[in-house]
Amino acid sequence: MPFSGLMTALVTPFHNGKVCEKTFRETVRRQIEGGVDGLVPCGTTGEAPTLSRYEQDLLVEWCVEESSGRVPVLAGVGGNNTSQVVETALRVESLGADGVLATTPYYNKPTQAGLVAHFSAIALATKLEVCLYDVPGRTITNIEPETVSVLSEIENITAIKDATGDMSNAMEIMRLCGDKINLLSGDDFTTLPFLAQGGDGVISVASNVMPAEMKRLVSASKSGALQDAQEISKRLFPLFSALFCESNPIPVKAAMSMMGLITGEIRLPLTAISDTAREGLVSSMSDLDLL
Numbered sequence: 001m002p003f004s005g006l007m008t009a010l011v012t013p014f015h016n017g018k019v020c021e022k023t024f025r026e027t028v029r030r031q032i033e034g035g036v037d038g039l040v041p042c043g044t045t046g047e048a049p050t051l052s053r054y055e056q057d058l059l060v061e062w063c064v065e066e067s068s069g070r071v072p073v074l075a076g077v078g079g080n081n082t083s084q085v086v087e088t089a090l091r092v093e094s095l096g097a098d099g100v101l102a103t104t105p106y107y108n109k110p111t112q113a114g115l116v117a118h119f120s121a122i123a124l125a126t127k128l129e130v131c132l133y134d135v136p137g138r139t140i141t142n143i144e145p146e147t148v149s150v151l152s153e154i155e156n157i158t159a160i161k162d163a164t165g166d167m168s169n170a171m172e173i174m175r176l177c178g179d180k181i182n183l184l185s186g187d188d189f190t191t192l193p194f195l196a197q198g199g200d201g202v203i204s205v206a207s208n209v210m211p212a213e214m215k216r217l218v219s220a221s222k223s224g225a226l227q228d229a230q231e232i233s234k235r236l237f238p239l240f241s242a243l244f245c246e247s248n249p250i251p252v253k254a255a256m257s258m259m260g261l262i263t264g265e266i267r268l269p270l271t272a273i274s275d276t277a278r279e280g281l282v283s284s285m286s287d288l289d290l291l
Helices: 021-033 053-067 082-094 112-125 145-151 167-180 188-196 211-223 226-242 250-258 275-287
Strands: 005-009 038-040 074-076 099-103 129-134 157-162 182-185 201-204
Touching (some): 038 074, 082 099, 099 112, 112 145, 182 188, 188 211, 211 226
Parallel strands (some): 157 182
């Protein structure tokens, strides 16, 4: 079944520089108790570029064990070397993940034909569902809606995480693909407009901080209770902004640290949140009684 609803892009907790199993498992349990519909380890929010292959495998294994089939696990397999991404997809399949979140290759700037070949290779190598991840702000290259339409013909390419922030892009994907592919917002601030226009869910950073509140926003949006959804979205918007005042996941790890959920350690080349950004984050969290 294609991925939908509220899915959390999980942070990776560190302790003294190492991945912390205890805190990660606690994080997963808190998300499930908050009512999320899926878990996404080893993505951008999980600092995947700084994780070793061994650490990635551990995080997926722990996530699968803690979820125990209650919610699906969509494991990040980002990379710009197709053969290595295929290898990672096969590893997470063996670990019990339900799908892979495959990022647009960064730096080498493939053509649209190259993107079709890249994502097709991943999908054909694994039995898992594949969710495309379009995030041109990080990768430069955009997966054009026509390319998404071509890829949607592959049976196990079932979803796309659209982090373009461009609603016209999202609408064109929906127009071209219909029900062949689920559309997931890749930005918290576009959750309501995505779902109000027929999108299927969101892969959220903010739900690390407040899973139950994000679940209320998604449920109201999907059920057509748009006035309720608008009120929730307006109330949460300052926090959405604060969580992206610096590169993700710097602010969200700072927020979770303030709440006593994780240590807040982050790996280079990312650094601790600046004092100015922290002030704004504290203000938005205080307004929501999160501190």
